[in-house]
Every structure is written in structure tokens, then in C-alpha cells.
Amino acid sequence: MSTPASPNNKPALQEKRAWSADGYLMIVVGLALLGLAVVSLRGGAPLVAIPALILGIIALAGLYMLHPNQAAVLTLFGAYTGSDRNAGLRWANPLAIKKKISLRDRNLNAPVLKVNDQRGNPIEISAVVVWRVRDSAQAMFQVDDYEAYVRVQAEAAIRHLATCYAYDEGEDIDAGAITLRGGQEAVAEALKQELQARFGDAGVDVLDAKISHLAYAPEIAQVMLRRQQAEAIISARSKIVHGAVSMVEAALKGLSEREIVSLDDERKAAMVSNLLVVLCSDRETQPVVNTGTLYT
Numbered sequence: 133m134s135t136p137a138s139p140n141n142k143p144a145l146q147e148k149r150a151w152s153a154d155g156y157l158m159i160v161v162g163l164a165l166l167g168l169a170v171v172s173l174r175g176g177a178p179l180v181a182i183p184a185l186i187l188g189i190i191a192l193a194g195l196y197m198l199h200p201n202q203a204a205v206l207t208l209f210g211a212y213t214g215s216d217r218n219a220g221l222r223w224a225n226p227l228a229i230k231k232k233i234s235l236r237d238r239n240l241n242a243p244v245l246k247v248n249d250q251r252g253n254p255i256e257i258s259a260v261v262v263w264r265v266r267d268s269a270q271a272m273f274q275v276d277d278y279e280a281y282v283r284v285q286a287e288a289a290i291r292h293l294a295t296c297y298a299y300d301e302g303e304d305i306d307a308g309a310i311t312l313r314g315g316q317e318a319v320a321e322a323l324k325q326e327l328q329a330r331f332g333d334a335g336v337d338v339l340d341a342k343i344s345h346l347a348y349a350p351e352i353a354q355v356m357l358r359r360q361q362a363e364a365i366i367s368a369r370s371k372i373v374h375g376a377v378s379m380v381e382a383a384l385k386g387l388s389e390r391e392i393v394s395l396d397d398e399r400k401a402a403m404v405s406n407l408l409v410v411l412c413s414d415r416e417t418q419p420v421v422n423t424g425t426l427y428t
Contacts, residue, residue: 147269147335150206150214155195155221162191193226201235203268215268233271237264237339242286244345247294249312254349257294257312261286261327262340270335278334285330293323299348312346319343 165188172181197220198204204216206228216222217235224230240261249255263282265271271278297312297319310318324341331338 145212145269145273147267148214150204150216150224152216152218153223155197155223158191158223159195159221162188162195164188165191190226191223194223195221196224196230197221198232203233203235203265204230205233205268205272206230212269212273217268231272233265233268235265235268237262240282240286241344242283242290245287245290245294246349247291249294250296250298253299255294255299255312256345256347256349257290257343258345259286259290259323260342260344261338263327263331263336263338265335266337267335270333275334278336281334282331282336286327289323289326289330293319293326296322299346312343316343 165184169181169185169188172178172184196204198216198218200219202217202219204222204224206213206216206224208225208228213225213228216224216230240263242259242261244256244258246254246256261282265278275281294312297310297315300311300313312319320342323343324338327338327341
């Protein structure tokens with residue numbers, strides 16, 4: 133497996149296991165050495181007491197505590213020597229600097245951003261991202277501040293995502309195209325993949341990403357609402373007309389097949405007109421009684 137490269141084409145620093153010992157054992161050794169130093173001083177043996185005192189201090193100085201899902205990144209004179217993920221009381225080289233880093237799952241609630249969607253409409257969008265540190269060495273040394281890096285890159289990814297999709301379906305959007313409002317699962321997966329690509333240099337894994345807020349910007353919200361209502365009315369009218377035409381066709385066919393009444397073209401046109409008015413009207417129709425004939 134090849135080593136991933138950073139943007140400057142240099143191999144990224146990878147986490148490696150640091151050497152460490154059981155801290156409980158070392159605290160017993162350190163206390164024993166300090167006790168030996170005290171006894172030696174009282175017994176008049178400074179040649180034994182001084183080395184025991186120094187070794188005891190070294191043994192106790194190398195102790196540190198790690199909680200579950202926490203790592204210690206060890207550096208010695210500026211060089212990375214490894215990371216310790218063992219929870220509990222640990223001991224390592226006292227001269228090594230130990231920086232602790234959390235490996236727990238974290239939530240990032242991105243701020244509401246105002247951006248333009250694919251159609252150029254201003255929208256408000258936000259997301260919740262669940263992430264955690266995968267590689268402690270990359271998180272500590274590949275970027276300056278991995279938490280700030282995650283926040284900034286998450287905002288950039290959300291802005292880019294909004295420009296790739298339309299907020300909702302429209303006349304200029306292909307049928308079946310993914311939209312921010314209608315294709316939430318596909319949009320969430322696309323967001324997750326882009327976040328992972330951006331977080332890779334920081335040694336961070338994206339566990340989940342979901343859109344948490346999505347709305348038109350206030351200045352066009354009312355206009356877009358009226359547009360959606362108009363599109364809904366047109367769609368409903370289209371279905372009503374299609375159903376009415378099918379019903380009129382069935383009625384004329386039934387009358388003709390059963391020979392209930394004989395209609396010429398003019399009477400058929402009048403009947404079709406009346407039936408369409410009755411079926412397509414959005415108001416209650418009022419019957420008109422014709423006491424004469426169609427021709428008088």
C-alpha cells in the first residue's frame with residue numbers, strides 16, 4: 133500500500149506505535165528508588181543515594197495517564213517517535229514531550245451558510261458532520277490546527293455541494309435529476325465523500341454527514357413559494373383534464389355501443405363541452421334545463 137501524499141507532494145507522516153511501559157510498575161520502581169535514596173543518605177552512603185535519587189525522579193517523571201479513546205503523541209527533540217493508544221497509567225521516556233489527542237467521535241454543527249444553488253437561487257444550508265481522528269500523527273503534524281481545519285473545510289465542502297445541485301425541481305432541471313430537497317440520501321452521500329477527501333490530509337475520518345437546514349433565502353422565499361404553488365396547480369389541472377378527457381371518451385363510447393341515444397357531430401361537441409365543464413370546474417356546477425332542442 134502506497135503512502136498517501138500531501139498537497140506539496142511530500143509523503144504524509146504516518147502514525148506509528150510508540151514504545152511505552154506499564155505505569156503502575158514504574159511508579160513502584162520510582163518510589164522504591166526514592167526510598168533507597170533516603171535510606172542511603174541516612175546510612176551515610178551518598179554514592180548510592182545520589183544515583184538512586186536521580187533514577188527515581190526519572191522513573192516518576194515519565195508517567196502519564198491516558199483515558200479510553202485517547203492517544204499520546206510523543207516527540208523527542210522535535211522528532212516524532214510514535215503514538216501511544218494504551219489507556220491507563222503509562223510510562224515513556226521522560227525527555228519526550230507527550231501531547232494528548234482525543235480519538236472519540238465528535239459532532240460538527242456547521243453554521244447556516246447563504247449560497248447560490250445550481251440555478252443561481254440564493255439558499256440557506258447547513259449540515260451536521262460526525263468525525264473522529266484516525267491518524268494522530270497526521271492530525272498533529274500535517275495541519276496546523278486539525279479542529280480549525282475540519283471546521284473550515286466542512287464549510288467549503290457544504291458551499292461547493294450547494295452549487296452542484298438545484299434546490300428543487302424546475303422546468304430547467306432534467307427529469308429525475310438529484311436535487312437538494314428531493315435527493316437527501318444521495319446528497320448526504322456526496323457530502324460525505326467530499327468531506328472525506330478534504331479531511332484526508334488531517335488524518336480524520338468522516339462517519340456521517342447530513343443536511344440539517346435547507347431553505348430559500350428570505351429575500352426570495354415568498355416568490356419561490358408562489359412559484360411552487362403555481363407549479364402544483366398546473367400539475368393538478370393537467371391531471372384533472374387528462375382524467376376528464378378519458379371519462380368523456382368512455383361516456384361517448386358507452387352511449388354509442390348501447391345505442392342509448394344517437395348523436396351527430398354537433399350534439400357530441402355540445403355534450404363534450406358540458407361534460408368537460410362539469411368535470412374540470414373547481415366550483416359546484418349549476419344544471420340548466422333545456423325545454424327546447426339543441427337547434428332552437
